[in-house]
Amino acid sequence: MLVFSNARLVFLSVPKTGTTAYETALAPLASMVISDPPELKHAPVFRYNRFFRPALEKFIGPDLDVIAVMREPISWLGSWYRYRQRPFMQGRPNATHDLSFDAFVEGYCQSTRPGFANVGSQAKFLEPSKNGTCVTRLFRYEDPPSLIHFLQERLETTFELKRENVAPPMALSLSAGTEARLRARHAEEFALYASIP
Numbered sequence: 001m002l003v004f005s006n007a008r009l010v011f012l013s014v015p016k017t018g019t020t021a022y023e024t025a026l027a028p029l030a031s032m033v034i035s036d037p038p039e040l041k042h043a044p045v046f047r048y049n050r051f052f053r054p055a056l057e058k059f060i061g062p063d064l065d066v067i068a069v070m071r072e073p074i075s076w077l078g079s080w081y082r083y084r085q086r087p088f089m090q091g092r093p094n095a096t097h098d099l100s101f102d103a104f105v106e107g108y109c110q111s112t113r114p115g116f117a118n119v120g121s122q123a124k125f126l127e128p129s130k131n132g133t134c135v136t137r138l139f140r141y142e143d144p145p146s147l148i149h150f151l152q153e154r155l156e157t158t159f160e161l162k163r164e165n166v167a168p169p170m171a172l173s174l175s176a177g178t179e180a181r182l183r184a185r186h187a188e189e190f191a192l193y194a195s196i197p
Contacts, residue, residue: 001043003032003056007154010056010066014125015042016079017069017141020165022151029155044125049133066134067150070122070196071141073189074174074182077105080119082167094118101172109178109185123188138196 002011002023011026013019013034027033034040043052048066056064071079081096081104089095093115096104107117128134139147144161152158174182183190 001032001034001041001048001052002026002030003034003052003060004029004155005031005060008060008064009154010048010052010064012045012048012066012068012125012135013042014068014070014122015120016076016083016167017071017122018144018163019069021161021163022147024164025159025161026151026155029157042125045127045133045135046129049129049131053133065136065154067137067139067147068126068135069139069141069147070126070193072193073122073186074105074179075141076122077101077108077119077182078172079167080104081172082170084116085170086167102175102178105174105178105182109181121186121189123186123192126192138192140193140196 001013003009004011004026011019011022013023023033023035034043039047045066053064070076078101081099081101084094084096090097096116099107099116104117107114108119110117126135126138137150139150148159148161
């Protein structure tokens with residue numbers, strides 16, 4: 001999570017959406033950089049609302065803009081699958097070395113997810129709080145120019161973005177049946193992504 005007090009801007013860090021690269025590029029300009037532990041770095045809207053918003057509004061002021069990035073849901077799951085294939089994950093209960101991407105997504109669709117598929121939900125991460133706290137602007141991971149343009153204008157700067165924390169490349173395929181189950185079971189993920197201008 002990045003906080004820019006002069007720009008009255010908070011950048012939430014949705015996992016697997018490239019936010020580490022933005023953190024590296026923009027940390028020198030930020031008033032606050034929450035990079036550790038992961039539970040705070042990747043604070044979802046409800047955690048931001050409960051723990052961060054009251055203090056930030058007290059010292060910076062109300063009506064802060066809160067932005068975030070969302071990734072196309074199948075691509076997002078693919079990134080998690082590939083991330084959990086890295087060599088140091090071998091032998092861990094959440095590793096995906098001996099699984100197909102289809103099996104990983106099938107696990108994600110279960111009511112009780114197995115450890116390897118317990119990766120959360122972008123829609124839940126971004127869900128507005130009951131008091132109205134919400135992401136005021138959402139960007140697509142697949143459209144970095146829109147976010148870069150917004151940040152450069154808002155922060156009155158230019159910056160270079162470098163890829164970081166990237167999962168190993170590999171071709172992934174999903175059967176039509178598994179994709180249909182994913183889209184039915186997690187329709188809110190696809191609906192939220194489709195709603196981004």
